[in-house]
Amino acid sequence: MTTPAQQAQYEKLMLHALSLASHGPITGGNPQVGCVLTDDAGTIVAEGWHHGTGTPHAEVDALSKLGGNAAGLTAVVTLEPCNHQGHTGPCSEALIAAGVTRVVYAVSDPGKTSGGGSQRLRDAGVEVIGGVVAAEAEEFLHSWLTAARLQRPHVTVKWASSLDGRAAAADGTSQWITGTAARQHVHEQRARADAIVVGTGTVLADDPSLTARGDAGELLKWQPQPVVLGRREIPAGARLREHPHALQQFDGSDLNATLTELFEAGIRRIFIEGGPTIASAFIAAGLADELLIYLAPKLLGGPKVALGELGVATIADAKELSITELRPLGNDVLIVARPATETMVARSATATATATATGE
Structure with missing residues (x-):
């Protein structure tokens, strides 16, 4: 169970991850994603973002700063880690291989092939918390999420x-x-x-x-x-x-x-x-x-x-x-x-993600 202090910490880190995501290109088909890796005290030890099609995703970009070894760390990422092989490998597998013990994300990936990363992480014993700062992330990724869902x-x-x-x-x-x-x-x-x-x-x-x-x-x-x-x-x-x-x-x-x-x-x-x-x-x-x-x-x-x-x-x-x-x-x-109607659907999706994250 996430404590109020941890929740506040994750929200602060997620807002920072969103600011990192904004450095990436909005065009080109891929979502803007940011990631921070932290220790148990909430101190950021590495961070990254997606630089565009064909480049490492945000999680892998952050992991590269540590040589791929993130044993015991928490990954805070703005979009659920992907679970498919595209131009690059699945981020869920990269996080598991690096030894991350907890993943906190804002919005679920609606992709038919790329989604499902959170379940893959849970199956590997990684603690997963979703829906953190979901409303802000939904708005940030509004156009990409609309395209992916429709x-x-x-x-x-x-x-x-x-x-x-x-x-x-x-x-x-x-x-x-x-x-x-x-x-x-x-x-x-x-x-x-x-x-x-x-x-x-x-x-x-x-x-x-x-x-x-x-x-x-x-x-x-x-x-x-x-x-x-x-x-x-x-x-x-x-x-x-x-x-x-x-x-x-x-x-x-x-x-x-x-x-x-x-x-x-x-x-x-x-x-x-x-x-x-x-x-x-x-x-x-x-x-x-x-x-x-x-x-x-x-x-x-x-x-x-x-x-x-x-x-x-x-x-x-x-x-x-x-x-x-x-x-x-x-x-x-x-x-x-x-x-x-679209605004109401977005609010409903955010409410559902938040309820899922908090166990309601």
Whole structure:
């Protein structure tokens, strides 16, 4: 039974492990994971994090600092140690071989092949405590966990609009509704995605480059894969043809099939910037996991609304959202929201993990 003092110690160590995890890349298909190895007094003797696909996982990275010998130590890791052979070996076996006597983790690994590490550890006589700082870890790993649980990429839908919900003026002009701070934030979000998705209408009307750029217009280190939905041909001279990654195009008739194909290609996070038609299609299909809405203090009126038909015939059918963040960006405001049902499911999962960890 974990004492209150031990629980407080594990929570403090787990928060540190989460800070370590943030050093790893959010893109590339793998979760950001951090690990600390401690003695019985709670003193950290080694720490590590996952540096990206093909590199040692966080547990192995931490163990390497000790030459692989961690006899009698406790491992505090943000995600349940994996239990499968991928680019690297199973972390559960590495911890057992190193002599770790206790493993504390925050969130269970939902992977069909990678999950189950906690049971493997218990079978080997290692004490396992799960669900420590689960809520914080769930939020930290939100996009990756969503993709792993649903077996499709996490979908973020973005749009910029006036306060009255218009994405453009009556004549179709839309540059620029928002200011420079909001626009730069969009580029930062692009750099956190594995792919950026637009429709052919946006490509033909705006000729976007779909790159992630810095304040001075320079290309950022990570660039999302450009994806276009629609049957119309993309002109040979389109700026998308100059993107660092080759353009992928789907006809857009089956969004679920498209997401499955992208997931199988290693895409875990996609950023939808495709205008009202594409945004509305993903929301109407229940495929939008997060909304980023950039509101400018302007009124435009007219027909150019930010969203189109969502299949809502009456107020009772409204798609309920939970606002997770409100952030000023210069003179604009960013609203981050998620489907209310998803928020409730996440809270339920966290409560279950906590109850399991505490033996309730």
